[in-house]
Amino acid sequence: MLEQFSLANIGLQIVVLFTLAIPIACVAWTVTHEEVFREPREYCADRSQNARSLARRKFFYLFTCEYCFSHYVAAFFMWLTRYKLLFNDWRGYLLAWFALVYVANAYMGLFGRLRLDIKEKR
Numbered sequence: 001m002l003e004q005f006s007l008a009n010i011g012l013q014i015v016v017l018f019t020l021a022i023p024i025a026c027v028a029w030t031v032t033h034e035e036v037f038r039e040p041r042e043y044c045a046d047r048s049q050n051a052r053s054l055a056r057r058k059f060f061y062l063f064t065c066e067y068c069f070s071h072y073v074a075a076f077f078m079w080l081t082r083y084k085l086l087f088n089d090w091r092g093y094l095l096a097w098f099a100l101v102y103v104a105n106a107y108m109g110l111f112g113r114l115r116l117d118i119k120e121k122r
Contacts, residue, residue, distance in 0.1 A: 013085055
């Protein structure tokens with residue numbers, strides 16, 4: 001199965017994985033944490049708690065959770081770049097999607113800790 005890939009190709013895919021996760025993390029973090037999106041985020045938080053239907057509550061919740069939102073941002077970037085990981089079919093898309101979400105969330109976790117340390121030192 002994996003014999004068809006050369007080490008150079010896999011290496012490039014890994015570099016792209018860690019690079020493509022950066023804008024995914026930036027978009028997900030900005031929408032779910034930064035002041036520029038505070039009003040829409042507060043509206044979504046209110047609707048996620050007070051909407052009548054479960055589907056509406058879950059829809060609005062995804063704009064308040066960086067983990068949830070990063071799945072949709074990763075899917076958009078995969079559509080935009082056609083990035084696949086290890087396989088050239090649907091399995092490559094599935095692996096890439098989960099890997100991108102994982103790496104992007106690791107970046108956001110590191111950024112959150114770094115930001116907290118900076119705020120504590122002020």
